[in-house]
Amino acid sequence: PPFCGGLLHVKEPGIFVCVVCGLPLFTTDHKFDSGTGWPSFYREFDPEHVARKPDLSYGMVRTEITCARCGAHLGHVFDDGPPPTGERHCVNSAALRFYARGRELPPESQPVKTEVAYFAGGCFWGIEHYFQQGPGVLDAQSGYMQGHVDHPTYEQVCSGTTGHAETVKVTYDPKRISYRRLLQAFFDMHDPTQENRQGPDVGEQYRSGIWYVNEEQKREALAFIAELEASGRYGKRKIVTKVEPAKTFWPAEDYHQDYIAKTGRACHVKNPW
Template sequence: MTEMNRTETATFAAGCFWGVEASFRQIKGVISTRVGYTGGTKEHPTYEQVCSHTTGHAEAVEIVFDPTVVTYTRLLDVFWSIHDPTQMNRQGPDIGSNYRSAIFYHSGEQKEKAGESLKRQQDSPRFAGKKIVTQIVPATTFWPAEEYHQQFFEKRGMKGGGCHI
């Protein structure tokens, strides 16, 4: 968090980034979002490269938020609610490591809160008998996706859905 503008950054991967971004954009306190690629090895990857399953990147959403309006814990709650974190490298019909479930933490505090949140979810009735496979890993370089992916549903007059639970 910077002292001047009092914002924080959160990064989540939960399947197809269009629906994930649309869900987070609706939350009061979220200042901006952008979809992109993170967690891989290639610099400046393209959508086609990421979808080839050769770069190691996840489709992710980077969220800038005001922690005095919305907490990181609240963002984690939304993350868990919009996808199935028990599916390894897929969400619904979307299959591949680029659709994996991951929390990319930006600080020790975020890492701790993510771990606590995962434990709460794993112990909840929602996931009884199923193992959560969500990765909790340090944030690495976030490569913004091509412009046509940004705010995909809004640009098309859609309310979202279709590519996430």
């Protein structure tokens, strides 16, 4: 029943797993106060982990949500939630178990071993928006990288004095999408032959870059660029994309996250999927 679930007021970062089978279902990143007395989330941890089916009980047309692995009843999803999804996953506390971030999850909660990739392709709004839609991408986040100032603000980065590039951090399931497919999407979304600019956005912070986290990514990125150059896709124009080891990722301010989805603004970035 509402207001007596133990997990209603949990705000500390962490993951909610299925109480029956341990599958990760929701995170506090997507939790919001719906005022209903039920734990509410605007998005699943991963859409593949939460199944939906019509529920016609009580003379209402609702959509029931269940654990995709074990079928346990979780609650319902409604379309009156906040941006960016507009959805409200209304979940029974008793269906969930909470693990604070940093606490080790049980083995059954770790079916997905995620990896991270970083791409700078000009203004991060559109790049984040489309990476977020990639099949197998669990999260895309806007931020700043490769500069020399800690905790940079948008204003500082815009001034062009901190050395940062607007960058999107992509968290993905390598069993469902490859790093190579992410590279393809990245090059479909931006023009790697423009030096320190993308379209109307001019400045070093808009440079094209791949910030690799291991030697495998470096090798794949360089090989992919060599292939693109050999393909003649850009004519005589040279690919100026930088390939460098990743430095610290500084997440951008909240208002930049999911900017296109929240504002409905048009975006010149092409959908790569």
